[in-house]
Amino acid sequence: MCKTPLHGLLEALPKCEHHLHLEGTLSPELLFTLAERNQVALPADAAYASPAALRARYAAFTSLDDFLDFYNAGVVVLRTAADFEELAYAYLSRAARTANVRHAEVFFDPQAHTARGVAVATVVAGFHAAALRAQADHVVSALLVPCLLRHLPVDDAAACFDAMLAAGLFSPTGTGNPPLLAGLGLCSTELARPPSAWAGIFAAAAAQGIRRTAHAGEEGPAAYVAGALDHLGAQRIDHGTHAVDDSDLLARLAAQRVLVTACPVSNVVLRVSPSLKDTPLRAYLAAGVRFSVNSDDPAYFGDMYLQEVYCAVQEAFAFSVDDWALIARSAIEGSWCGDERKRSIGRELDKVLEDWHARTEGTVAAAA
Ligand code: HPA
Numbered sequence: 213m214c215k216t217p218l219h220g221l222l223e224a225l226p227k228c229e230h231h232l233h234l235e236g237t238l239s240p241e242l243l244f245t246l247a248e249r250n251q252v253a254l255p256a257d258a259a260y261a262s263p264a265a266l267r268a269r270y271a272a273f274t275s276l277d278d279f280l281d282f283y284n285a286g287v288v289v290l291r292t293a294a295d296f297e298e299l300a301y302a303y304l305s306r307a308a309r310t311a312n313v314r315h316a317e318v319f320f321d322p323q324a325h326t327a328r329g330v331a332v333a334t335v336v337a338g339f340h341a342a343a344l345r346a347q348a349d350h351v352v353s354a355l356l357v358p359c360l361l362r363h364l365p366v367d368d369a370a371a372c373f374d375a376m377l378a379a380g381l382f383s384p385t386g387t388g389n390p391p392l393l394a395g396l397g398l399c400s401t402e403l404a405r406p407p408s409a410w411a412g413i414f415a416a417a418a419a420q421g422i423r424r425t426a427h428a429g430e431e432g433p434a435a436y437v438a439g440a441l442d443h444l445g446a447q448r449i450d451h452g453t454h455a456v457d458d459s460d461l462l463a464r465l466a467a468q469r470v471l472v473t474a475c476p477v478s479n480v481v482l483r484v485s486p487s488l489k490d491t492p493l494r495a496y497l498a499a500g501v502r503f504s505v506n507s508d509d510p511a512y513f514g515d516m517y518l519q520e521v522y523c524a525v526q527e528a529f530a531f532s533v534d535d536w537a538l539i540a541r542s543a544i545e546g547s548w549c550g551d552e553r554k555r556s557i558g559r560e561l562d563k564v565l566e567d568w569h570a571r572t573e574g575t576v577a578a579a580a
């Protein structure tokens with residue numbers, strides 16, 4: 213709970229989260245539980261002495277790659293559809309309950325699983341079961357987006373994409389039974405890996421009508437954000453933090469109505485930005501760049517799930533009600549769910565804003 217005057221509004225806003233890695237919701241406690249259940253040996257490193265020791269190490273990340281070493285070491289405990297279901301349901305129910313998340317588009321790393329003999333269909337099956345339960349229990353919709361991994365060879369990514377395509381796992385709207393993959397993403401280590409290397413795969417995805425997004429400009433320069441637009445046909449940009457260094461690029465993002473899926477807490481934890489105030493959210497608003505606010509890997513970043521991130525952002529920036537209305541509406545419009553679902557969340561947003569204005573005008577009138 214934050215102490216800002218808009219806390220009630222921030223809680224009530226219907227939210228869409230677009231930048232959340234399923235594997236990034238694996239808590240140290242669940243990691244140890246699954247390691248035991250699945251008979252997976254954890255690294256022989258003092259950091260893995262206990263969940264508390266691991267938590268303490270997570271509080272001291274020095275860079276994206278330092279974090280990714282732990283994140284990639286953690287994924288190996290995930291083996292069965294039930295594991296993925298447990299992870300996805302815990303996230304979706306928590307997001308809906310504590311942050312009023314109404315729609316979530318969840319990333320996962322297929323290559324991190326197939327390399328260990330865990331099929332993409334296993335992840336999809338677990339996620340599907342979780343999404344059905346979360347929809348019934350909490351009225352939250354969910355889609356799944358695979359991210360190709362930049363730390364592995366491009367040929368490996370191409371083979372992974374081809375296999376998902378051949379298995380018929382993609383769907384333009386992410387709908388289907390089980391719900392299919394709603395788009396294609398790109399993540400992992402960034403420096404010295406310009407987006408152009410993955411252009412062929414993303415062109416093949418575009419040719420199939422598959423939506424595209426890419427992590428860009430997190431540690432990499434603004435040119436990598438431009439590269440994601442130029443070479444990958446990215447319709448969204450994940451992070452995009454360094455786009456702020458190029459005003460022409462900001463103007464382009466605004467003109468093309470590209471949604472930036474900002475992760476301000478992640479940027480501070482991974483030392484992309486010195487503090488929340490240094491993240492470019494106000495610069496985006498000034499330049500007309502649309503963005504959503506997201507939690508990225510909350511189990512690794514101090515358990516800052518979406519409500520905590522919204523509150524931290526407000527404590528840093530003191531945005532106005534109109535700013536938040538624009539952020540919430542941009543998040544709805546930039547979502548990849550169907551138009552009917554977007555309209556439904558949009559009506560909820562209208563109602564929340566109407567109620568907020570009625571209540572605050574009443575307060576002002578009573579005080580006058
Ligand atoms: O923030 C991130 N950046 C790049 N790769 C990732 N994989 C999980 N989280 C991230």
Ligand SMILES: [Zn+2]
Pocket residue numbers: 231233399427450508
């Ligand atoms: Zn990310």
